[in-house]
Amino acid sequence: MGVSLKDVALRAGVSVKTVSNVVNDFPHVAPGTRARVQEAIDALGYRPNLTARHLRRGRTGIIALAVPELGNPYFAELAGAVIDAAAAHEQTVLLDHTAGLRDKEALVSRGFRGHLIDGLILSPIQLEAEDLTTRQEGPPLVLLGEREYDAPYDHIAIDNVAAARTAVRHLLDLGRRRIAFLGAREESARQPAHLRLRGWREEILASGGTPDESLVAATSGYDRRDGAVAMRALLDLGRRPDAVFAYNDVVALGAMRVLTERGLRVPEDVAVVGFDDIEEGRYATVSLTTVAPDKSAIARLAVDCLVERIAAQDGDAAPPARRLRPGHRLVVRESTAGRPADTAEDPARPPPPSVARAQPGPGGP
Amino acid sequence: MGVSLKDVALRAGVSVKTVSNVVNDFPHVAPGTRARVQEAIDALGYRPNLTARHLRRGRTGIIALAVPELGNPYFAELAGAVIDAAAAHEQTVLLDHTAGLRDKEALVSRGFRGHLIDGLILSPIQLEAEDLTTRQEGPPLVLLGEREYDAPYDHIAIDNVAAARTAVRHLLDLGRRRIAFLGAREESARQPAHLRLRGWREEILASGGTPDESLVAATSGYDRRDGAVAMRALLDLGRRPDAVFAYNDVVALGAMRVLTERGLRVPEDVAVVGFDDIEEGRYATVSLTTVAPDKSAIARLAVDCLVERIAAQDGDAAPPARRLRPGHRLVVRESTAGRPADTAEDPARPPPPSVARAQPGPGGP
DNA sequence: CTGAAAGCGCTTACAG
DNA sequence: CTGAAAGCGCTTACAG
Numbered sequence: 001m002g003v004s005l006k007d008v009a010l011r012a013g014v015s016v017k018t019v020s021n022v023v024n025d026f027p028h029v030a031p032g033t034r035a036r037v038q039e040a041i042d043a044l045g046y047r048p049n050l051t052a053r054h055l056r057r058g059r060t061g062i063i064a065l066a067v068p069e070l071g072n073p074y075f076a077e078l079a080g081a082v083i084d085a086a087a088a089h090e091q092t093v094l095l096d097h098t099a100g101l102r103d104k105e106a107l108v109s110r111g112f113r114g115h116l117i118d119g120l121i122l123s124p125i126q127l128e129a130e131d132l133t134t135r136q137e138g139p140p141l142v143l144l145g146e147r148e149y150d151a152p153y154d155h156i157a158i159d160n161v162a163a164a165r166t167a168v169r170h171l172l173d174l175g176r177r178r179i180a181f182l183g184a185r186e187e188s189a190r191q192p193a194h195l196r197l198r199g200w201r202e203e204i205l206a207s208g209g210t211p212d213e214s215l216v217a218a219t220s221g222y223d224r225r226d227g228a229v230a231m232r233a234l235l236d237l238g239r240r241p242d243a244v245f246a247y248n249d250v251v252a253l254g255a256m257r258v259l260t261e262r263g264l265r266v267p268e269d270v271a272v273v274g275f276d277d278i279e280e281g282r283y284a285t286v287s288l289t290t291v292a293p294d295k296s297a298i299a300r301l302a303v304d305c306l307v308e309r310i311a312a313q314d315g316d317a318a319p320p321a322r323r324l325r326p327g328h329r330l331v332v333r334e335s336t337a338g339r340p341a342d343t344a345e346d347p348a349r350p351p352p353p354s355v356a357r358a359q360p361g362p363g364g365p
Numbered sequence: 366m367g368v369s370l371k372d373v374a375l376r377a378g379v380s381v382k383t384v385s386n387v388v389n390d391f392p393h394v395a396p397g398t399r400a401r402v403q404e405a406i407d408a409l410g411y412r413p414n415l416t417a418r419h420l421r422r423g424r425t426g427i428i429a430l431a432v433p434e435l436g437n438p439y440f441a442e443l444a445g446a447v448i449d450a451a452a453a454h455e456q457t458v459l460l461d462h463t464a465g466l467r468d469k470e471a472l473v474s475r476g477f478r479g480h481l482i483d484g485l486i487l488s489p490i491q492l493e494a495e496d497l498t499t500r501q502e503g504p505p506l507v508l509l510g511e512r513e514y515d516a517p518y519d520h521i522a523i524d525n526v527a528a529a530r531t532a533v534r535h536l537l538d539l540g541r542r543r544i545a546f547l548g549a550r551e552e553s554a555r556q557p558a559h560l561r562l563r564g565w566r567e568e569i570l571a572s573g574g575t576p577d578e579s580l581v582a583a584t585s586g587y588d589r590r591d592g593a594v595a596m597r598a599l600l601d602l603g604r605r606p607d608a609v610f611a612y613n614d615v616v617a618l619g620a621m622r623v624l625t626e627r628g629l630r631v632p633e634d635v636a637v638v639g640f641d642d643i644e645e646g647r648y649a650t651v652s653l654t655t656v657a658p659d660k661s662a663i664a665r666l667a668v669d670c671l672v673e674r675i676a677a678q679d680g681d682a683a684p685p686a687r688r689l690r691p692g693h694r695l696v697v698r699e700s701t702a703g704r705p706a707d708t709a710e711d712p713a714r715p716p717p718p719s720v721a722r723a724q725p726g727p728g729g730p
Numbered sequence: 731c732t733g734a735a736a737g738c739g740c741t742t743a744c745a746g
Numbered sequence: 747c748t749g750a751a752a753g754c755g756c757t758t759a760c761a762g
Binding site: 367369370371381382385389413414415416417418419420421422 | 754755756757758
Binding site for chain 2: 002045047048049050051052054055060069070071073076077079080083092093094095097113114115116137223224225228253254256257260279280282283284285286287
């Protein structure tokens with residue numbers, strides 16, 4: 001059916017080895033031979049069978065990226081960045097989504113794609129440490145995001161506590177004192193939103209205040225609807241905040257929608273800060289102040305680490321597990337700053353400069 | 366390095382053929398033998414090498430989905446639906462993004478992943494018919510979306526003209542007469558937004574009006590910024606519409622942001638309709654009226670067609686190229702209907718019922 | 731119900 | 747600079 005190396009070799013009157021050399025752009029092929037082979041390749045329309053190459057090389061050049069949900073723009077944007085970062089290493093990305101379910105996350109982490117992928121980048125939500133420590137086999141693994149584990153894997157994440165503190169600090173500086181936190185998840189022993197919630201507590205304490213736990217709202221997930229439900233629940237209980245710090249941007253956007261429905265003005269009555277810096281937040285009717293993780297740095301570091309570990313399988317000494325901290329910054333927009341007529345942000349122009357800048361964070365320990 | 370079939374066969378004291386039979390769940394294996402083999406598999410931690418299987422079978426079970434941009438929620442949501450639809454056929458999805466560039470689209474359509482993928486689903490923006498007619502090789506191909514080609518490939522798309530007419534009809538019914546169209550692209554000989562623009566023209570003509578071409582705004586792409594830029598340009602030229610029909614939801618959202626900036630009320634001063642029904646539109650501060658294509662039907666039909674064509678390569682007669690039309694409906698929200706206090710849509714509840722329903726459209730011709 | 735053997739299309743020491 | 751041959755780990759007629 002397909003045209004094979006052998007067919008090309010036959011036509012060019014050389015061995016398959018020589019054709020292989022030409023196809024793989026190896027040196028030490030006589031110019032005349034190369035031309036003859038190339039001519040045969042073109043004439044026959046030969047295209048290498050990647051599948052055979054994979055089997056022979058023991059490598060596929062495919063890495064998997066497993067995210068909770070592609071419907072969350074943060075992960076869609078991150079996936080785009082990972083695809084680009086991987087292309088720089090000539091790696092192809094296979095996308096998996098786990099729905100944030102522990103079982104699916106554990107399955108993926110065990111490398112259920114047997115030998116199809118060379119490595120895996122996983123952004124877990126509910127995965128537990130034991131899922132990782134009992135991991136027998138599976139490809140090299142790099143972890144992404146807020147969840148941390150005592151397991152020997154590279155972990156790429158911004159300093160979530162510091163980032164959350166910066167956001168809360170910003171709200172405190174605006175004079176807000178009743179700052180709600182949206183996106184705690186009670187069902188999980190170890191809070192996915194652990195660190196951001198801790199940042200909320202620490203910063204309020206550092207300012208001399210007392211964290212009001214009745215302003216911490218649980219959600220069952222992390223999407224727009226969860227934000228709307230949590231915000232509505234808070235208001236229905238009569239716990240009206242003067243500011244909201246949400247686990248992420250879509251939760252913040254869902255909350256903002258409910259605030260408007262209830263006739264509360266953003267930011268005059270309630271200031272709102274999100275997390276992720278998704279494109280959508282910049283174009284919301286009231287543009288969203290947010291913590292902006294450096295997505296392309298996250299993607300780049302993750303792919304670099306993974307590629308290094310894949311290479312290390314060939315006998316190089318593998319580096320110890322690293323903890324890498326890409327940068328982040330607070331982007332102040334209308335949901336906290338209002339819209340002074342003369343300094344209105346223009347969403348059609350390049351992204352505005354950050355206002356507060358958190359420490360970009362050095363590499364791991 | 367890995368454990369192979371042979372290792373398992375050795376330990377179980379059977380031939381590799383028998384192990385293969387067990388692994389692939391073939392019948393006609395004596396229960397005792399099966400148990401013995403299974404025990405060996407577990408003890409050795411054997412996992413099939415997919416790469417070898419692919420080579421031998423000549424199939425990988427991987428299909429590619431190429432979309433312009435994962436950052437556009439419509440494509441992210443569609444990708445999720447395709448991944449799910451493919452899982453039902455035990456197919457894995459490889460995601461490519463083309464940035465809507467003709468060269469990249471043409472490259473992908475030629476199946477540049479040589480034998481790695483069994484088939485391709487492509488949603489083209491700038492691809493031209495000749496790119497397809499000169500296509501020599503490449504895997505089975507299914508086309509998605511508004512662009513149509515005179516080429517023998519399956520094409521899955523809602524009735525874009527009818528859908529656009531329904532949207533414009535809705536605006537006309539509200540008494541709007543200066544309806545702008547956002548998202549024409551002049552640089553391309555054959556408009557990507559061809560059909561939706563045609564629907565705009567036809568419906569205005571059908572209502573006895575005259576399409577005002579000065580209200581057709583070109584964009585350089587199809588994202589939020591493009592919508593904002595186009596809207597601003599229209600207003601700066603003094604061409605104030607009383608309604609906007611946008612090529613898609615993100616363009617509509619970008620436009621809505623600018624309208625608000627300029628102190629225009631939505632929908633009182635300007636009603637807005639988008640296209641795609643992305644989740645974001647439901648939670649916008651003024652929720653967005655939109656044409657909702659049936660994304661899961663699109664995904665399902667595309668995967669079904671592709672899987673059928675892949676199977677047809679084994680000698681079955683391939684069906685002629687089909688044109689399949691999944692359904693769509695108009696979802697009316699606040700950006701055209703306003704927010705009557707007593708019927709406010711609750712974004713935290715299930716999606717609202719459609720108000721106008723376009724013909725769901727029969728299967729192909 | 732099970733086995734021995736060929737072959738999918740490459741890459742890679744090993745020779746020359 | 748080029749060739750002959752083995753082998754990556756499977757699946758699959760073909761026998762028995």
